[in-house]
Amino acid sequence: MPMPALADEEGLRLPVGLPPVVDAHVHLFPDRVFEAVWRWFDDYGWPIRYKLHTPEVVSFLLSRGVSRVVALHYAHRPGMARALNAYVAEVARAEPRVLGLATVLPGEEGAVSILEEAFALGLRGVKLHCHVQCFAPDAPELHEIYAACARAGRPLVMHAGREPSSPQYKCDTYALCGAERVERVLKDHPTLKLCIPHLGADEFDAYARLLERHDNLWLDTTMTVAGYFPVPLPRGALQVRPERVLYGTDFPNIPYAWDRELKTLLGLKLGDEVLAGVLGQNALRLYGE
Structure with missing residues (x-):
C-alpha cells in the first residue's frame, strides 16, 4: 500500500540570510515519462504532492530562492537514454542554473558511446538507479560505465542503498544492493567520484x-532527514565528513512540503561553515562549479 501524504505547511521561499542553496537531487523527465512515474508512485509509493512538469519544476525551485538545480533522470529500458539525455541537455542549455546529468541502462549496447555523446552535450555527470534498472553496483557490466565517468571526470550518482524499496520493483533490492558491494566499486575505481543518495538508506x-x-565517496540527504520514514535521524553521515554530504530533495516526487528537509537541516545547528557546504558548496565543488 502507498505511504501517506503529509499536509505540512510549506514556505513561500527560502529563509533570508541562507548561503546559496543547491538542490542536488531533482528529477526532470519528459511529460509522458513524468506521468508514468507519478502513476507508479500513486499506486505503490506515496502520493506526489507536486505533479509539475519540467518547466514548472525548474521555475518553482528557482523562484523560491534555490540557486542551482542538479537534474537527474534514468532509463528503465534499452534505447531510452539518448533521448532522455538530449532532453535534459536542452533544459540545461535554456537555463544555466540547471546542472543536467546523463543516464544509461547498464549492459545496453553502446553504453559508453551513449555517455560520451551525453558529455559532449554538456551533461555534468551520470545518474543510475539500481532498483529501477535492476542491477547490482558491482555487476560486470558496470565497469565500463565507471571507467567512462572516471576518464571524463564526471561524477556518478547511483541509488545503491536498499531503501526506499517496494515489492513492485522487478528485482529484489536487498539482494542487489548493499554497502559492501559499493565498497568494491570504490576500491576497483578509485578515481571515480561516486555519490550515493538517501545517505545510503x-x-x-x-x-x-x-x-x-574512501575519498571518492559522497552522500546526499534526499528524504532521509525529513522525518517521513520511520527511522531515526541518521546523524552519523552528517558528522563524519560533512564536506562530503549534499542537500537533495527528490523534488517534485515527494509527499510533503518542498522545504521540509531544509527546515530539519537548519534545526540541527550544524554551524555556518558546515551548513554552507551541505546546502550548496559541496555540490558545486563536486560538479566543478
Whole structure:
C-alpha cells in the first residue's frame, strides 16, 4: 500500500540570510515519462504532492530562492537514454542554473558511446538507479560505465542503498544492493567520484564508515532527514565528513512540503561553515562549479 501524504505547511521561499542553496537531487523527465512515474508512485509509493512538469519544476525551485538545480533522470529500458539525455541537455542549455546529468541502462549496447555523446552535450555527470534498472553496483557490466565517468571526470550518482524499496520493483533490492558491494566499486575505481543518495538508506552506519575510508565517496540527504520514514535521524553521515554530504530533495516526487528537509537541516545547528557546504558548496565543488 502507498505511504501517506503529509499536509505540512510549506514556505513561500527560502529563509533570508541562507548561503546559496543547491538542490542536488531533482528529477526532470519528459511529460509522458513524468506521468508514468507519478502513476507508479500513486499506486505503490506515496502520493506526489507536486505533479509539475519540467518547466514548472525548474521555475518553482528557482523562484523560491534555490540557486542551482542538479537534474537527474534514468532509463528503465534499452534505447531510452539518448533521448532522455538530449532532453535534459536542452533544459540545461535554456537555463544555466540547471546542472543536467546523463543516464544509461547498464549492459545496453553502446553504453559508453551513449555517455560520451551525453558529455559532449554538456551533461555534468551520470545518474543510475539500481532498483529501477535492476542491477547490482558491482555487476560486470558496470565497469565500463565507471571507467567512462572516471576518464571524463564526471561524477556518478547511483541509488545503491536498499531503501526506499517496494515489492513492485522487478528485482529484489536487498539482494542487489548493499554497502559492501559499493565498497568494491570504490576500491576497483578509485578515481571515480561516486555519490550515493538517501545517505545510503537503510545502511546509514555502514555508509558513514565508507565515507570515513574512501575519498571518492559522497552522500546526499534526499528524504532521509525529513522525518517521513520511520527511522531515526541518521546523524552519523552528517558528522563524519560533512564536506562530503549534499542537500537533495527528490523534488517534485515527494509527499510533503518542498522545504521540509531544509527546515530539519537548519534545526540541527550544524554551524555556518558546515551548513554552507551541505546546502550548496559541496555540490558545486563536486560538479566543478
